[in-house]
Amino acid sequence: MISRRRWFPVALAPAAAPRLEAAQAPSSRGLAARIRAAVDAIKVVSSHEHIIPEQERVSQSVDFFTLAGHYAINDVISAGMAPEAASAKGLTAEERWRAFEPYWRHARFTGYGQALRIAIRDIYGIGEISAATLPKINEAIARRNRPGLYRYVLKDRARIRYAVLDDYWNAAPVRPDPEFFVLARKFDRFILPATASDVAELEKLTGISITSLNGLKQAMERSFAQGLEAGMVAVKSTIAYNRELRFAETTEQAAAADFLRLMRGEVKLPEGFRGRIDRPFRALEDHMFHHLMRLADAHRLPVQLHTGILAGNGAFITNTNPVGLTNLFYLYPRLPFDLFHIGYPYQNELAALAKLFPNVHVDFCWAHIISPVAAGAALEEMLETVPVNKILGFGGDYRYPELSYAHLEMARRNIARVLAGKVEEGVCTEDEAAEMARLLLAENAARLFSPKS
Numbered sequence: 218m219i220s221r222r223r224w225f226p227v228a229l230a231p232a233a234a235p236r237l238e239a240a241q242a243p244s245s246r247g248l249a250a251r252i253r254a255a256v257d258a259i260k261v262v263s264s265h266e267h268i269i270p271e272q273e274r275v276s277q278s279v280d281f282f283t284l285a286g287h288y289a290i291n292d293v294i295s296a297g298m299a300p301e302a303a304s305a306k307g308l309t310a311e312e313r314w315r316a317f318e319p320y321w322r323h324a325r326f327t328g329y330g331q332a333l334r335i336a337i338r339d340i341y342g343i344g345e346i347s348a349a350t351l352p353k354i355n356e357a358i359a360r361r362n363r364p365g366l367y368r369y370v371l372k373d374r375a376r377i378r379y380a381v382l383d384d385y386w387n388a389a390p391v392r393p394d395p396e397f398f399v400l401a402r403k404f405d406r407f408i409l410p411a412t413a414s415d416v417a418e419l420e421k422l423t424g425i426s427i428t429s430l431n432g433l434k435q436a437m438e439r440s441f442a443q444g445l446e447a448g449m450v451a452v453k454s455t456i457a458y459n460r461e462l463r464f465a466e467t468t469e470q471a472a473a474a475d476f477l478r479l480m481r482g483e484v485k486l487p488e489g490f491r492g493r494i495d496r497p498f499r500a501l502e503d504h505m506f507h508h509l510m511r512l513a514d515a516h517r518l519p520v521q522l523h524t525g526i527l528a529g530n531g532a533f534i535t536n537t538n539p540v541g542l543t544n545l546f547y548l549y550p551r552l553p554f555d556l557f558h559i560g561y562p563y564q565n566e567l568a569a570l571a572k573l574f575p576n577v578h579v580d581f582c583w584a585h586i587i588s589p590v591a592a593g594a595a596l597e598e599m600l601e602t603v604p605v606n607k608i609l610g611f612g613g614d615y616r617y618p619e620l621s622y623a624h625l626e627m628a629r630r631n632i633a634r635v636l637a638g639k640v641e642e643g644v645c646t647e648d649e650a651a652e653m654a655r656l657l658l659a660e661n662a663a664r665l666f667s668p669k670s
Contacts (some may be wrong), residue, residue: 245641252640253633255651262662263380265401265521265557265582265612266621270394271367274617279362280355281337281346282313287616288586289333292324293317294530314351321346328586328627335623340370370618371397375625378659380613381521381666383453388422390440390447399668401451401521402444407437408505409459411498413480428480430473430501434508441512448669451555452513455523456506458532460496462524463541464506466548472504510549519553519665521580524567525560526587538563539570546574553665555609559584564595571603578665579603581657582612585628593631600639600653609665610657632657 277283285293290303298320305313324330325346338344341357361369371377382398384391393400410416416427423443425436456462475498478484484497496502513520524539526532539560546554555578560567571577579599584592599608611628613621636650645653 245637248640248647249633249637251647252637252650252654253629255647256629256633256636256654256658259655259658260376260378261611261625261658262378262660262666263582263612263621263625264555264580264609264662264666265614266380266382266398267385267614267616268367268371268380268382268398268618268621269386269616271364275362275364275366277362279358279617280310281351281358282310282317284336284358284617284620285317285333287620288329288528289324291528291530292327292329293320296320296323300530310351310355311348314348318348328589331589332586332620332623332627335626336619339626340374340619340622367394367397367618370622375618375622377621377625378663379668380621381451381662383521385455390444390449392447395448395668399450399666400444400448401453401666402441402447402449403453403455404437404440404509405454405456405459407433407440408454408456408502408509410479410501411486413482416480430469430476430504433476433505437505437508438512441509441516445516445669449518450666450669451519451521452509453521454506454509457523457537458527460499460502461533461536461541462522462539464503464545465499466507466544467500467504469504471500475499475501507548510545510552514549514552517551519555519578521555521557523558524556525558525563534562539567543570546570546577550576552576553578555580555665557582557612558587559592559595559599561587561591561595564591564599568595568599568602571599571607578607578609578661580609580612581628582609583614585611585631586614586624589627589631592628593635596631597635597638600635601644605653605656606661606664608657609662610654628658 294300294303298317302316305316325334334346337346337354341354343350343354343357346354380398381401382393383401383403384393385403390400390402407419410419419436420427423436423439425432425439427433427436479498479501510520522542523537525537526534527537539556553576556567557580559579559581561584567579571579581592581596584595610632611625613624615621615624632654636654639645640647640650
């Protein structure tokens with residue numbers, strides 16, 4: 218018998234030659250420029266956004282600190298700014314800048330900081346963020362904050378065909394503007410009720426009387442049907458913000474017993490319960506999560522799951538390891554699972570899952586701003602680990618279109634650089650790199666998230 222140690226070098230040796238030949242191709246600078254031009258030409262399908270309706274956006278007073286308030290502020294707080302200073306009201310722009318600037322100096326080079334700087338530079342034409350330029354920035358933002366902003370930023374500048382919108386601010390589904398968005402809906406509120414008052418809110422939301430586990434399921438089904446009527450193209454869950462990603466198969470009896478204990482108020486909830494690891498109604502939560510998976514499976518809707526790092530400052534990061542989801546991939550083999558944020562910092566685990574399971578997809582939404590370098594390294598590895606038709610290369614994950622534009626610029630840069638490297642190494646030709654770029658930035662997401670009439 219030939220040992221593995223001896224067999225692999227012999228088998229792989231002939232395949233090494235094309236890489237050496239490709240390394241002698243014309244100048245890498247010209248190659249990089251051609252690949253970047255091909256990437257820039259793609260009209261993108263964004264797998265994940267939180268962009269608020271344009272009418273709501275332009276009715277608000279928006280300034281630099283509005284844009285800095287999504288993600289960039291988290292790194293500023295991480296650098297040492299007091300959290301209460303970030304939300305200070307009644308201060309002038311100058312006063313806010315004085316509180317912000319000492320820590321911004323240290324956070325401006327992170328992925329979040331880069332995105333904010335790109336947005337201000339490209340959309341508003343101001344290359345430096347400082348006390349001297351702050352009035353100009355705010356004036357430029359105010360001038361453009363009018364109807365037509367989204368068409369200018371998302372269509373003309375970013376070249377986004379459409380984006381999958383998680384409108385978490387709407388308790389009931391609302392069909393988004395079809396020029397820009399298709400709809401993903403969350404049902405976590407039906408999985409995580411913790412008090413009788415939570416259940417009462419679900420009754421108001423759905424019009425279903427909930428006096429038993431069966432009533433809770435019917436309420437979820439009603440909300441699901443409403444989502445379908447509003448054009449829902451995906452089911453979304455951010456349950457990793459509340460608990461670990463491991464959902465056991467529980468019996469009706471165990472879930473029903475939890476429901477009764479919840480309704481009777483038999484469990485005294487600890488302080489800060491909603492962020493705690495311990496879950497007094499775990500059987501109910503697991504049972505309802507599987508009910509949601511069965512609904513998604515029956516309607517052939519992909520499921521988008523938050524994995525990896527959590528927004529804000531401070532989190533139980535171990536809750537978010539995607540490996541905990543493994544039993545779902547066996548139980549629902551027809552159901553496409555779109556696992557968010559490359560699972561960072563568990564990107565290697567996610568790559569292994571996507572390699573092993575045909576129904577697991579890797580999503581780079583948020584990833585290029587969490588860590589541009591880590592996202593690029595993960596893409597470089599995953600392109601030789603995971604079939605390329607299962608990798609979604611971009612989702613902006615922002616509330617404001619300027620920042621989604623900036624994130625996309627960073628994603629295009631990452632993708633072009635990685636693909637140029639693959640061509641130089643002889644892994645693929647330029648034409649194949651262009652094909653991969655289309656899959657990463659448009660075709661894979663469009664296949665999973667087609668608009669519903």
